[in-house]
Amino acid sequence: MPEQKTPQDLQAIIEDIHRELTPRLGEGKVADYIPQLARVNPEHFGMAIVTTDGQVHRVGDAEVPFSIQSVSKVFTLTLALGKHGENIWHRVGREPSGSAFNSIVQLEQEGGKPRNPFINAGAITISDLILAGHTPRELIGEIVQFVRYLADDDAIVIDHEVARSETATGFRNFALANFMRSFGRLDHPVEHVLGVYFHHCALSMTCSQLAKAGLFLAAGGTNPLSGHSVVSRQRARRINALMLTCGHYDGSGDFAYRVGLPGKSGVGGGILAVAPGKASVAVWSPGLNENGNSLLGSLALEMLAARTGWSVFGS
Ligand SMILES: NC(=O)CC[C@H](N)C(=O)O
Known part of the structure; x- marks a missing residue:
């Protein structure tokens, strides 16, 4: 699998993922212990990728704000x-x-x-x-x-x-x-x-905004789009390490096994994932799995990592 994907490749990949997951939209269980989250339509699905060289790719409800919760x-x-x-x-x-x-x-x-x-x-x-x-x-x-x-x-x-x-x-x-x-x-x-x-x-963000907010983690501590310097290279690496090992609670091992990217989930159904050196990815699908992580969001990231070769453990 080639290391670098062209913009056309990436857009096609996320459109394919969206299409393949469409029959499953609504799967999982929306968090209902926060009444305001229980009211969210479980069939939303959005994904945004922002690459370190400045490409932005979106699919589905990538511009719809959602509750980022633990992200x-x-x-x-x-x-x-x-x-x-x-x-x-x-x-x-x-x-x-x-x-x-x-x-x-x-x-x-x-x-x-x-x-x-x-x-x-x-x-x-x-x-x-x-x-x-x-x-x-x-x-x-x-x-x-x-x-x-x-x-x-x-x-x-x-x-x-x-x-x-x-x-x-x-x-x-x-x-x-x-x-x-x-x-x-x-x-x-x-x-x-x-x-x-x-x-x-209760911060409310779209997938596009969330992917941009996480871009500094994919780019050694500085957001390459805005030029905003956030943390040192070492600190970005360390935050990524914590996301990989702890970002999905007791589903962290499974997420690392299936996706192989630092990630942080929230009970609103959002996940921020970081492909170091390559891209920041945000996905949103409100239905959760038994660990409280987005069911289809995790699956979408698993498909993305497989198709891009972006896993930190090798392509
Ligand atoms: N996993 C989550 O997203 C939990 C955050 C939520 N605000 C809570 O405290 O329960």
């Missing part, structure tokens, strides 16, 4: 590394959890220190870390600005209905945060920390 944890982790550097690892680990995204079991055994920044407890810890010196409202504004800078797109906003919906029903996350607080592992009031967490999860 946002990549951006808050990046922000936390920028503010606190490697010190964040005193507060959160970097090992796969092997358990569900909202599991509480390990937290007790491990003294309230979450396994990684992508499970809920870890992302809540990251929210607490980046709250230092800010009000929740200021920090939420800063996160939105940061994501706009990454994607070079000022139209990106938070869906406040989704944030409200999750605030009203996020009992599990309140439990996780209170549990960590009981171990003395949060510096700020639980309501403040979760206010930040629920709002960054």
Whole structure:
């Protein structure tokens, strides 16, 4: 399989993937524990690829905004590394959890220190870390600005209905945060920390915007379209490593096996995948598999990786 795909090849590949998956649209289970997400039409499907040399390819609902949910944890982790550097690892680990995204079991055994920044407890810890010196409202504004800078797109906003919906029903996350607080592992009031967490999860983005926002990870830390420098080459590599090992919760091994790309999923049905040196890819299909990862989104990325030879483990 040739290393470089022409623009025509890539567009044809994603159109084929879309066509082949069309009979299956609606498969999987839409997240219903956040009432506002339960209302999303399960038959949406969108995909966008942005290559490091500036091509943009889209198919299906690539321009329809959706709730990025846990995909946002990549951006808050990046922000936390920028503010606190490697010190964040005193507060959160970097090992796969092997358990569900909202599991509480390990937290007790491990003294309230979450396994990684992508499970809920870890992302809540990251929210607490980046709250230092800010009000929740200021920090939420800063996160939105940061994501706009990454994607070079000022139209990106938070869906406040989704944030409200999750605030009203996020009992599990309140439990996780209170549990960590009981171990003395949060510096700020639980309501403040979760206010930040629920709002960054409620960022609403299209596949095109999401692929652009992740492009710095495919291009050694700088977005080649905007020229915006985000992180060092080493840091981009390390964030990709965390996405590969932890980005799909206890489905991370399966995703690495099938797709072979660093990726981060969200319960809104979005996945951001990174083909280092080549492209950033966002896919959206709301139906989830048993691990809470997009069922058809994972399949679409598996097909894409197979047809492009982009797996980090070789073509
Ligand atoms: N996996 C996810 O996308 C989970 C994010 C969601 N906001 C939650 O905390 O439950």
